[in-house]
Amino acid sequence: METRHLRYFLAVVDHGSVSRAAAWLGLAQPALSQALARMEKDLGVRLFERSRRGALPTAAARAILEDVRASVARIDAAQQRARDIGRGSAGQLNVGLVSSALFDTLPRALRQLRERAPGVRVILHEMSNAAQAEALQNGEIDIGLMHTPVAVGGRMRERQLLRDRLVAAVPDEFDVAPDGTVTLAQVAQAGLVLYPQAQLPVLYAGIMDALRKAGHAPFVAQEANRTLTVLACVAGGCGVGLLPSWIRSLDFRGVRFCEVADGGDLPSFDLSAIWPARSVPTLADLFASLDLGATP
Numbered sequence: 001m002e003t004r005h006l007r008y009f010l011a012v013v014d015h016g017s018v019s020r021a022a023a024w025l026g027l028a029q030p031a032l033s034q035a036l037a038r039m040e041k042d043l044g045v046r047l048f049e050r051s052r053r054g055a056l057p058t059a060a061a062r063a064i065l066e067d068v069r070a071s072v073a074r075i076d077a078a079q080q081r082a083r084d085i086g087r088g089s090a091g092q093l094n095v096g097l098v099s100s101a102l103f104d105t106l107p108r109a110l111r112q113l114r115e116r117a118p119g120v121r122v123i124l125h126e127m128s129n130a131a132q133a134e135a136l137q138n139g140e141i142d143i144g145l146m147h148t149p150v151a152v153g154g155r156m157r158e159r160q161l162l163r164d165r166l167v168a169a170v171p172d173e174f175d176v177a178p179d180g181t182v183t184l185a186q187v188a189q190a191g192l193v194l195y196p197q198a199q200l201p202v203l204y205a206g207i208m209d210a211l212r213k214a215g216h217a218p219f220v221a222q223e224a225n226r227t228l229t230v231l232a233c234v235a236g237g238c239g240v241g242l243l244p245s246w247i248r249s250l251d252f253r254g255v256r257f258c259e260v261a262d263g264g265d266l267p268s269f270d271l272s273a274i275w276p277a278r279s280v281p282t283l284a285d286l287f288a289s290l291d292l293g294a295t296p
Helices: 003-015 018-025 029-043 059-086 105-116 129-137 184-190 201-213 227-235 245-249 283-288
Strands: 048-051 054-057 090-097 119-126 143-148 156-164 166-171 192-194 220-223 240-244 255-258 269-276
Touching: 003 018, 003 029, 003 059, 018 029, 018 054, 054 059, 090 129, 090 283, 105 119, 105 283, 129 143, 129 269, 143 156, 143 283, 156 245, 156 283, 166 227, 166 245, 184 201, 184 240, 192 201, 192 227, 192 240, 227 240, 227 255, 240 245, 245 255, 269 283
Parallel strands: 090 119, 090 143, 192 220
Antiparallel strands: 048 054, 143 269, 156 269, 166 240, 166 255
């Protein structure tokens, strides 16, 4: 049974007459009558009792009326949703993100996305770099906000969003210079609270190289796979963390943030958007095109 026949059926029920329904639909009356006859033949039941006063639905028609209304409404909704998705203004977007994206990039993105595509449903997944890389390859997320460089299988697009310097997160009682700075020697002596090497291998190697280049023997006193866990370990006296400077926006009890006076060789802490390259525009393309605080 064709969708148009269901619409014809509803028009006749609502207008109480084949002629009035035909006029409302913009059809010739014989064409509408033929369509109704075809529908009755397909169903094997009579749908209308016709008289000079119009067309009254039979018991069979009344029995299916609400189901037909609901079906047509769902079809209309599906068509509108398909059009919205085709225009990039609706659908579902799965976004993976590291904790660094939570404090400025994500709020900025969500505000803009609500303005440009209010029909898009965003599902957020806070995940490590490694978990995001795997999820992107498996199609479990549509776009990842992650620390780069990182290896992700498949054909991907990448846009760098932030390039941040590292600052030292030290316990409150740490001995800092009058200008509020610390040195790499102090960091090395206290021991590092660091993300696991497998989680951010390039950052890990860059920190180790910077310490060795400055003549210090680095050692990791405590590993922590989340930024807030790093801060908790620092507050607990486990060592010193080296974190992106946006961390200063947090007030974490027992921790203070200091510039590293001789930290010019420390690596940067980069945040990028990575998403699959497709032949047609996707919601991930739309998300990545937003003003997410990209570096020049």
